[in-house]
Structure formats: structure tokens, C-alpha cells
Amino acid sequence: MRFLHTADWHIGKKLHGYSLLEDQLHVFDQMIQLAKQEKVDGIIIAGDLYDRSVPSVDAVERFNQMIIKLNLEEKFPVFAISGNHDSAIRLETGGPWFRQSEFHLHTRLEQAFHPVEFGEVQLFLLPYFEPSDARIYFDNKEEIRTIEQAMTVVIEEIKKQFKPEMAHVLVSHFFAAGSAKSDSETKLTVGGLDTVPLDLLEDFDYVALGHLHNKDALISDSIRYSGSPLKFSLSERKQEKGVWIVDVEEKKVDLSFHPLLPKREIKELQGTFKELTQQEFYESLDRKDFMFIQLTDRAVIPNMMYQLRKIYPNILGVERVYGRENDQKILAKEISVKQLSPLELSKQFFEEMTEEELTNQQEQWLNESLDAIQQKERGK
Amino acid sequence: MRFLHTADWHIGKKLHGYSLLEDQLHVFDQMIQLAKQEKVDGIIIAGDLYDRSVPSVDAVERFNQMIIKLNLEEKFPVFAISGNHDSAIRLETGGPWFRQSEFHLHTRLEQAFHPVEFGEVQLFLLPYFEPSDARIYFDNKEEIRTIEQAMTVVIEEIKKQFKPEMAHVLVSHFFAAGSAKSDSETKLTVGGLDTVPLDLLEDFDYVALGHLHNKDALISDSIRYSGSPLKFSLSERKQEKGVWIVDVEEKKVDLSFHPLLPKREIKELQGTFKELTQQEFYESLDRKDFMFIQLTDRAVIPNMMYQLRKIYPNILGVERVYGRENDQKILAKEISVKQLSPLELSKQFFEEMTEEELTNQQEQWLNESLDAIQQKERGK
Numbered sequence: 001m002r003f004l005h006t007a008d009w010h011i012g013k014k015l016h017g018y019s020l021l022e023d024q025l026h027v028f029d030q031m032i033q034l035a036k037q038e039k040v041d042g043i044i045i046a047g048d049l050y051d052r053s054v055p056s057v058d059a060v061e062r063f064n065q066m067i068i069k070l071n072l073e074e075k076f077p078v079f080a081i082s083g084n085h086d087s088a089i090r091l092e093t094g095g096p097w098f099r100q101s102e103f104h105l106h107t108r109l110e111q112a113f114h115p116v117e118f119g120e121v122q123l124f125l126l127p128y129f130e131p132s133d134a135r136i137y138f139d140n141k142e143e144i145r146t147i148e149q150a151m152t153v154v155i156e157e158i159k160k161q162f163k164p165e166m167a168h169v170l171v172s173h174f175f176a177a178g179s180a181k182s183d184s185e186t187k188l189t190v191g192g193l194d195t196v197p198l199d200l201l202e203d204f205d206y207v208a209l210g211h212l213h214n215k216d217a218l219i220s221d222s223i224r225y226s227g228s229p230l231k232f233s234l235s236e237r238k239q240e241k242g243v244w245i246v247d248v249e250e251k252k253v254d255l256s257f258h259p260l261l262p263k264r265e266i267k268e269l270q271g272t273f274k275e276l277t278q279q280e281f282y283e284s285l286d287r288k289d290f291m292f293i294q295l296t297d298r299a300v301i302p303n304m305m306y307q308l309r310k311i312y313p314n315i316l317g318v319e320r321v322y323g324r325e326n327d328q329k330i331l332a333k334e335i336s337v338k339q340l341s342p343l344e345l346s347k348q349f350f351e352e353m354t355e356e357e358l359t360n361q362q363e364q365w366l367n368e369s370l371d372a373i374q375q376k377e378r379g380k
Numbered sequence: 381m382r383f384l385h386t387a388d389w390h391i392g393k394k395l396h397g398y399s400l401l402e403d404q405l406h407v408f409d410q411m412i413q414l415a416k417q418e419k420v421d422g423i424i425i426a427g428d429l430y431d432r433s434v435p436s437v438d439a440v441e442r443f444n445q446m447i448i449k450l451n452l453e454e455k456f457p458v459f460a461i462s463g464n465h466d467s468a469i470r471l472e473t474g475g476p477w478f479r480q481s482e483f484h485l486h487t488r489l490e491q492a493f494h495p496v497e498f499g500e501v502q503l504f505l506l507p508y509f510e511p512s513d514a515r516i517y518f519d520n521k522e523e524i525r526t527i528e529q530a531m532t533v534v535i536e537e538i539k540k541q542f543k544p545e546m547a548h549v550l551v552s553h554f555f556a557a558g559s560a561k562s563d564s565e566t567k568l569t570v571g572g573l574d575t576v577p578l579d580l581l582e583d584f585d586y587v588a589l590g591h592l593h594n595k596d597a598l599i600s601d602s603i604r605y606s607g608s609p610l611k612f613s614l615s616e617r618k619q620e621k622g623v624w625i626v627d628v629e630e631k632k633v634d635l636s637f638h639p640l641l642p643k644r645e646i647k648e649l650q651g652t653f654k655e656l657t658q659q660e661f662y663e664s665l666d667r668k669d670f671m672f673i674q675l676t677d678r679a680v681i682p683n684m685m686y687q688l689r690k691i692y693p694n695i696l697g698v699e700r701v702y703g704r705e706n707d708q709k710i711l712a713k714e715i716s717v718k719q720l721s722p723l724e725l726s727k728q729f730f731e732e733m734t735e736e737e738l739t740n741q742q743e744q745w746l747n748e749s750l751d752a753i754q755q756k757e758r759g760k
Binding site for chain 2: 072097103
């Protein structure tokens with residue numbers, strides 16, 4: 001059986017305020033092409049379909065289109081679970097109908113104990129859950145406090161369903177011990193209480209994980225994070241994004257990684273303001289990419305952001321690699337502050353804070369406001 | 381073909397702060413029993429399934445249970461639309477899968493032009509829409525400004541799909557001209573621009589409407605509001621709630637109304653405080669009902685709400701039918717106000733506003749606060 005393994009779609013997520021819906025569609029289209037080309041038998045989505053428990057209407061519409069295309073139009077069986085970013089109950093709407101066309105979407109712990117049988121493979125779809133869910137399911141055993149304790153009894157229960165002649169695949173969404181984290185997975189407790197030791201997972205032929213966005217978070221022949229199909233934070237900018245194609249037979253797994261190309265890359269640009277704004281430099285770039293700009297000069301640059309944005313429409317941020325000149329001038333300025341007029345003082349403050357100069361209109365407003373204040377003062 | 385016609389479930393709605401989820405389940409169970417007993421061929425739900433565009437998780441869970449029971453367990457075909465309270469896009473999640481088991485849920489205008497053929501009946505499921513939706517669909521015709529103008533072209537388009545040998549049923553959600561309103565349908569523009577004249581609907585064998593909560597809002601042999609299955613506001617307290625059973629053949633309709641019994645009724649209680657709190661009186665009542673209390677006495681009653689709530693746990697409100705005694709005494713009091721101590725004055729104010737007396741603890745706090753203020757005044 002050949003599966004495409006993906007996870008962490010986070011439909012609706014924004015990158016520094018920029019909508020990624022078009023970017024998400026772009027990699028999704030490649031995913032479908034790949035699935036057809038590689039003739040996969042099914043698609044595994046290991047949680048975090050949405051970015052929020054109450055996704056926006058736009059995100060819902062986009063996700064609906066994708067999953068209709070995948071399951072109803074292209075007729076791929078889909079094996080999916082909810083992740084920690086999803087609302088299990090909201091997501092399960094429609095679940096019982098989805099099954100009719102081999103779209104299996106598990107959102108509750110107990111569903112993991114009813115494997116989906118698909119050819120020679122038993123798929124255990126174990127959604128994200130809290131230790132308290134396991135405590136309730138296993139009759140309030142007080143000893144279940146950590147996710148490790150919970151997973152121990154859950155995996156035990158799952159194994160009771162094993163049919164020995166079949167291959168066993170676990171689809172799940174958690175932090176497996178040994179994995180490394182990046183910025184955009186939130187709320188991971190430090191200290192290991194929320195991690196799951198890998199030896200618990202030994203008896204599965206393949207474990208398809210979601211949660212961590214880096215496909216290399218865990219290097220193993222049979223336990224893998226797919227990573228997210230897109231870069232969702234600056235800290236992910238060097239990660240390769242894509243999906244796994246997995247051939248699973250009993251006691252035998254073949255894995256190959258297939259990259260997906262983003263509509264807009266995350267790029268770092270380093271140089272002086274003058275270099276970055278020279279036409280021969282920026283014309284060689286794909287300026288629709290998301291740019292993280294590292295300025296090497298230290299001088300104050302009037303209207304900096306405005307000028308940069310005219311050239312690079314999707315700026316994620318600007319960093320001054322060596323600090324700014326005026327950081328050293330502050331002391332000297334403090335001394336002269338009392339000699340400046342309120343207008344000069346305000347202008348200087350604005351420029352220091354925004355690295356932009358006041359427009360004529362802004363300067364006029366400022367002047368009028370200062371006048372009004374002074375008149376009021378005199379009136380007292 | 382025999383249909384059960386219902387609408388305006390408003391799952392998640394609260395009545396003066398009280399959750400109605402249990403009450404909604406209670407009438408839903410009766411609806412299912414009735415559908416089985418009357419051997420209906422399908423269930424029509426004419427919009428406003430939820431009360432809000434983003435229903436609570438509890439509401440989503442309850443609605444999911446109901447619709448699974450109706451369609452997947454009891455195997456009733458369901459013909460439903462979104463109403464003005466629903467988010468069309470959120471609701472349409474799952475729509476394409478629902479169809480596989482004859483659960484037809486239309487949320488977009490254009491779906492109305494693809495009738496569902498069910499035996500000898502063509503069902504046109506026309507969800508709630510705005511004039512602007514019609515303007516876009518019909519190629520930006522500027523003349524479409526009102527819902528009447530929009531419905532004129534929409535109905536015209538629908539009629540093009542009529543198969544003459546079949547019966548034609550319209551399921552929709554709007555304010556038909558001639559209907560009377562109650563409190564809990566919100567944002568109905570006064571003046572008739574948002575109403576649909578009945579003659580537009582003449583060519584249908586049956587029009588199953590939702591929107592107005594009163595089943596008698598419109599009296600007609602072939603155009604009907606089902607009304608809501610529950611009373612959702614005080615103003616609905618005298619309305620009979622239930623569903624229609626409709627037999628539809630070409631050019632022939634038979635209608636019968638079947639009441640549903642609420643778990644908790646809305647009742648009005650009128651009498652003096654003494655009467656209403658007498659055991660022999662209140663023991664004859666079902667005190668779990670929602671009570672709207674009309675007090676006939678005019679005297680100030682200490683701790684009134686507290687005492688009433690001990691007897692009647694679900695009070696919607698208390699009205700003084702003849703006003704309160706002290707309304708007439710205000711003038712006399714105003715004269716004497718200057719002779720009262722701050723403590724007396726505050727106590728009187730509290731009692732007039734709350735109809736309750738200060739407890740000893742409250743009186744002590746008040747005393748301490750007044751002392752503190754006086755000391756501060758003296759310190760100046």
C-alpha cells in the first residue's frame with residue numbers, strides 16, 4: 001500500500017500578517033499532482049488541518065474546496081485526524097458521512113481503537129488528546145497524569161486490535177522524544193512531560209506523525225514527521241518542505257521525500273540600504289517572496305520602510321545587524337534637547353522611532369497641534 | 381409524497397440566559413417519533429438550524445447528534461437550507477458528502493436552480509440570500525436592489541427548471557408579505573422592502589417557509605411557515621408550536637399540524653406576592669417551567685427576587701402590574717431627604733432599586749465606607 005503522508009496544513013494561518021491561503025492552495029495542487037503521478041492508494045493527514053479552533057470563513061471555504069477535490073473529485077481515500085490547533089468537535093461535523101467515500105476523519109480518542117482496514121493495512125487514527133481524555137476513557141485511573149502515561153495505556157489498547165497478518169500504521173499528533181522544535185509550534189511544555197518515548201511506537205510498521213513542522217525533527221526508518229507543507233515562521237526558513245511517499249507492507253517500509261515548491265519563498269537579504277535598493281540588484285530577485293531584511297549600515301535612513309516596501313512588497317521584518325548610529329548619539333542629543341523647539345523635538349522623535357520623515361501634510365498637522373497647545377497654555 | 385416540515389431550530393439559542401439545549405432535544409425526539417409514526421418520506425428544515433453564525437461547541441455537538449440520528453440512523457432523507465442566522469459557508473462543510481445519504485443541505489443561491497428530484501417531486505432548496513447575491517449571480521443587474529426584485533428573477537429562473545409532470549416544492553427562508561412578526565426574529569426592516577409578495581409563489585404546489593416563528597404568520601393552503609419547534613421569546617408564549625405533515629402531489633396538497641410539547645413551558649403567573657408564595661398555590665404548578673411573574677401588589681417587598689427564585693427556579697422576569705407604592709411617595713420623600721443620614725439615605729435607595737433589604741453584613745460594609753468617606757472629608 002502506498003500512502004502520501006502530510007500534516008500541519010494550518011489552513012488560515014498568517015505569516016507576519018500576510019494571508020497564506022493562496023500559498024496553501026499552491027502547494028496543495030502540487031500534492032495532488034504528486035499523488036496522481038505516484039499512484040498513491042491513500043492520503044494521510046496527521047492533524048492541524050486548521051490553524052485555529054474557530055477558523056475564519058475564508059479558511060473554512062478553502063479547506064472545504066481542498067478536501068472535496070481530494071476525496072470526491074480525485075477519489076483519494078483520506079485518513080486524517082484532528083491536531084492540537086483544531087477544534088475536535090467542530091471538525092467532526094460531517095464525519096459519519098465522510099466515511100461513505102473513504103474519508104476517515106478521527107477526532108475523538110476512542111476512535112483510535114477502531115482501526116480502519118484498508119487492503120492489507122490496519123490504520124489507527126489517533127487524534128491529538130489530553131491526558132484527561134485518557135483518564136476518562138480508562139475509567140478514571142488517577143495514575144494517568146502525563147501524556148507519556150496516557151500514551152502507554154492508549155498504545156497498549158491499540159495493540160489489542162492488531163491483526164497479526166496485517167501491517168499496522170499509526171497516525172498521530174504529538175511531540176515524540178528526540179524531536180527538535182521550531183518557533184511556530186506553540187505551547188510545548190519544556191521538561192519532557194509532554195513527550196512520548198519512541199520505544200512505545202516500536203511495534204508499528206509505520207508511524208505517520210504531525211505536530212512538528214520540520215520533517216527532520218526525527219530521523220527514523222519507520223517513525224516520521226512529514227513537516228508542514230509550507231514555511232510558517234522565520235525559524236523554518238531553512239527547512240525543506242514537502243511530503244513523504246510511503247510504501248507499507250508488513251515488516252517492510254519504503255520512504256521517499258518529495259519537496260513542494262512554495263508560491264512565495266522566505267528569503268533573507270543582507271546588505272546596505274544602497275545595495276538593496278539598487279535596480280541591478282533587486283531585478284535579479286523574485287520580489288514577490290517574503291523578505292527578511294538585514295541592514296548592515298548604521299546610519300538613520302529617512303523613509304526607510306516606505307522605500308523598501310516600494311521595492312519589496314512582502315517584507316517580514318528589518319533588522320539592523322550592527323545596530324543604529326544614533327544609539328551612540330543619544331547622550332550628545334540629550335544635552336542639546338533643551339535647545340530644540342517642540343516642533344524639532346517631535347520631528348526628531350518621529351524619525352528615530354519610525355526611520356521615516358514626516359510628510360508635508362504630517363508636519364503641518366503637527367505644527368497646528370503644537371500651536372493649539374501653546375495657545376491653550378497661554379490662556380491659563 | 382409525505383413530508384414533515386419544520387424550521388427555525390436555532391440550536392444554541394438561550395432564553396433570558398437559560399440554555400435550551402435540553403429543551404431542543406426534547407422536541408426533536410418527539411419530531412422523530414412523529415415522523416416514524418406518520419411514515420413521512422422526508423424531512424424539510426427551512427433554515428436557521430443554528431442561532432449564530434459561529435455556534436458554540438455545545439451547539440455544534442448537539443446539532444451533529446440530531447442530524448446523524450435523523451439521516452444516518454433513522455434513514456430519513458433531509459431537505460434543508462441555511463437561514464439568516466446561519467453562516468452559509470460554515471454550514472456547507474460536509475454538504476457534498478451528505479448527499480450520498482439523501483441529506484440535501486443547500487447554502488448557496490445557485491444551488492436553488494438544481495432541484496432535488498425525489499419521487500414525483502422536484503424540491504427547490506433556496507437558502508437565505510441577500511439581493512447582492514442575486515445581483516452577482518444574474519450578471520450584475522443594477523436593478524436588483526430589494527429582496528422582492530431579487531426573488532422575482534430567482535423564482536423566474538427556478539420555474540425554468542420545472543418538469544411539468546412533477547409536483548413542485550419550494551423550501552425557503554424569508555419574510556413573505558402578509559405575515560406578522562414576533563420579538564425573536566431580528567433585524568427585519570420595516571416598510572416592506574424586505575418582504576416577498578405571495579403572488580410570486582403561486583406556481584408551486586407547496587412552499588415550505590422558515591424565518592417567522594409563528595406557524596399562523598401566514599394562512600394559506602399551499603404556503604406555510606412551520607414556526608419554530610420551541611418558544612424562543614416571551615412574545616411567542618401564546619403560540620402553538622409544532623410541525624406540519626404535508627402530503628404533496630401535483631396540484632394537490634394536504635396539510636395537518638402536529639403540536640410538540642416543550643420540556644419547560646413559558647407561563648405567566650399573576651397575583652400578589654403572598655398568593656404566589658403560598659405552598660398550596662405553587663405546589664399545583666410545574667415549577668420547572670419558565671415563569672413570567674406579574675405582581676399585583678404595590679408594596680415594597682424585601683428580598684423579593686431571592687424568595688421567588690427559591691420557589692420558581694426559572695424566572696424570566698417580574699413585572700409590577702400596577703406599579704410600585706413608592707412611585708407615589710417620591711415627592712414626599714424628596715422633601716424629607718435632607719433630614720436623613722447618609723446611612724438611611726443609602727439604605728432607602730438600595731431598597732427602592734432592588735426591592736431587597738440590606739443584610740447585616742452589607743449594612744456593616746456600608747457603614748464602614750461612609751465612615752471612611754467622612755473621615756477623608758474632615759481631613760481636607
